[in-house]
Amino acid sequence: MAEQGLELYLKRDDLLHPIISGNKWRKLKYILEHALSLKAQTIISMGGAYSNHLHALAYIGKQLGIKTKAKIRGERPAKLSPTLLDLIAWGMELEFVSRTDYRQLRQYKQHDALLDMQAGEYWLPEGGAMVLALQGVAEIIAEINIEYDALCVPCGTATTLAGLVSAAAEDKQILGFAALKGASFLEAEVQHLLNNQSCHNKQWLIQLDYHFGGFAKVKPELLDFIQQFEQQHQIQLEPVYTGKMLYGLYTLMQQGFFKSGQKIIAVHTGGLQGKRGFATL
Numbered sequence: 001m002a003e004q005g006l007e008l009y010l011k012r013d014d015l016l017h018p019i020i021s022g023n024k025w026r027k028l029k030y031i032l033e034h035a036l037s038l039k040a041q042t043i044i045s046m047g048g049a050y051s052n053h054l055h056a057l058a059y060i061g062k063q064l065g066i067k068t069k070a071k072i073r074g075e076r077p078a079k080l081s082p083t084l085l086d087l088i089a090w091g092m093e094l095e096f097v098s099r100t101d102y103r104q105l106r107q108y109k110q111h112d113a114l115l116d117m118q119a120g121e122y123w124l125p126e127g128g129a130m131v132l133a134l135q136g137v138a139e140i141i142a143e144i145n146i147e148y149d150a151l152c153v154p155c156g157t158a159t160t161l162a163g164l165v166s167a168a169a170e171d172k173q174i175l176g177f178a179a180l181k182g183a184s185f186l187e188a189e190v191q192h193l194l195n196n197q198s199c200h201n202k203q204w205l206i207q208l209d210y211h212f213g214g215f216a217k218v219k220p221e222l223l224d225f226i227q228q229f230e231q232q233h234q235i236q237l238e239p240v241y242t243g244k245m246l247y248g249l250y251t252l253m254q255q256g257f258f259k260s261g262q263k264i265i266a267v268h269t270g271g272l273q274g275k276r277g278f279a280t281l
């Protein structure tokens, strides 16, 4: 992007670990520490058939010798996704729940909030959206050792964004790119997660226009962009989160959203296992 005089860097959280990639490790780190401190024996969570969150959780559970269970959105498909097969292989117990029941589960936001919990069980809300997750995400900021003006991140639950906002200096601009349609509710979620922290002077914003039709929906121009980016930079993207963020970010850069000379860092949040759901990539 030399013509706009902008510099773009990627923070490669996709390289953190071959399986527990990106922001899922950041979010889980202190949540797991908390679960272990409570002597939890089973962690129960929820997600879709391609969930990066469940993928990371199941693998970590196996490594730590903690039982994991998951409520999966929708009916059991005749052919299980590669992600679901991994979850089963790593010993996660799966329960398929209707879309209505799945939505209901989103109201339980605390580790002990699920109904009918047994002793030793720990409830982990969708996407690891807990205040405890922010602390791990904050470590991304601590690791950045170059000067920058703006930090960009894709948003699902916007927990990662909240963690970046909590830790970034006030002169930094934090930009989220919503992976889902109609995501204006995410602003309140971020406020809620930041509730106990004084972040009034922080500059953050969620771009709502780069969802490409909805969560995990794609369009040819997005897939073309991803293929071009991968060829040019030899860095893999996936279409659910990182592809949409970078498409949106490139568009903003071309539209003059940033001031000439600014340095921008985009967080590559990983999630490449989810790419297995897209045959054309």
Ligand SMILES: *Cc1c(COP(=O)(O)O)cnc(C)c1O
Binding pocket: 022, 023, 024, 052, 053, 127, 154, 155, 156, 157, 158, 159, 160, 161, 241, 242, 269, 270, 271, 272
């Ligand atoms: C889960 C995920 C996100 C979204 O993170 P939130 O904290 O839920 O906003 C972004 N990128 C990737 C690759 C993910 O797997």
